Amino acid sequence: MSLYRQTLPQQRKMLQNLDHWLDKAVTFAEGKKFDANTLLVARLAPDQFALARQVQAVCDNAKMTAVRLTGRTAPAHPDVETTIPELKARIGSVIEFLNGLQESDYAGAESRLIELPFAPGMVIRGDDYVVDMALPNFYFHATTAYAILRHNGVDLGKRDFLGTIALVSR
């Protein structure tokens, strides 16, 4: 299976799911009559990223997975969002960037040597990067964003997390 298939369509779908979780957070806040944006500073531990930063991290992980595997240049996204509509716009911008990539852009990605900001002087092969880093990190931040919303009472379940599954009739 190509590294494209292992990453881009699924990360794009998860970004769409994340967008949907934020919509559910807004609906929940409307029902309870509070400002939904107050959820963005919620966190599960005092030394863990709050919800806004988790959403930004999901966006960055999806974007940087594609950038590192293809060598393409992506739009910059400074971490300035303080409202749910702003975060939804960032999600949309990353989805638009992903929509501009083709499977052929990932040719040779398996053996591409990738630098990571926290490991100067070191590299990781593209295939190891996807398995060891990109997917675990991406799901880490997606699940933590989901968990913060669940912890605060937003009506979410596993189907919201997974989104559409490629089931077919027997």
Added chain:
Amino acid sequence: MSLYRQTLPQQRKMLQNLDHWLDKAVTFAEGKKFDANTLLVARLAPDQFALARQVQAVCDNAKMTAVRLTGRTAPAHPDVETTIPELKARIGSVIEFLNGLQESDYAGAESRLIELPFAPGMVIRGDDYVVDMALPNFYFHATTAYAILRHNGVDLGKRDFLGTIALVSR
């Protein structure tokens, strides 16, 4: 990349990481002089699985990913654990099962049609199953277990989550 490489070594490593998180929970409890097993009923929302069930789910996801992709039979693990040592034994049992599988056992797994308990009459191809279901679900429960421990003050960070990364010198 084979479905073996996409799943087994990484899921085994994450099970080892999970075992290490539980050790850190025990150390934390000893320092605070409480029974570490009380953490096993902690949860982030009243209608979400508690920690013990999250750990069981990580074990089951790793085991069932291998079973569904290879057709092999795995040991049964009834959900009876109520202590951290019992959960660590279950993790060890799944690692031992995974250690008995070879990459060749996954031949043809991409096109294998897999049944899922929640979707009677439907199937999913092995490759779609890995991308859409197995990895998202596995990381969902691993991250939630980690988040419950973090929420309760256990000293964990991202490096504990990711474990060893295949970085090499440039």
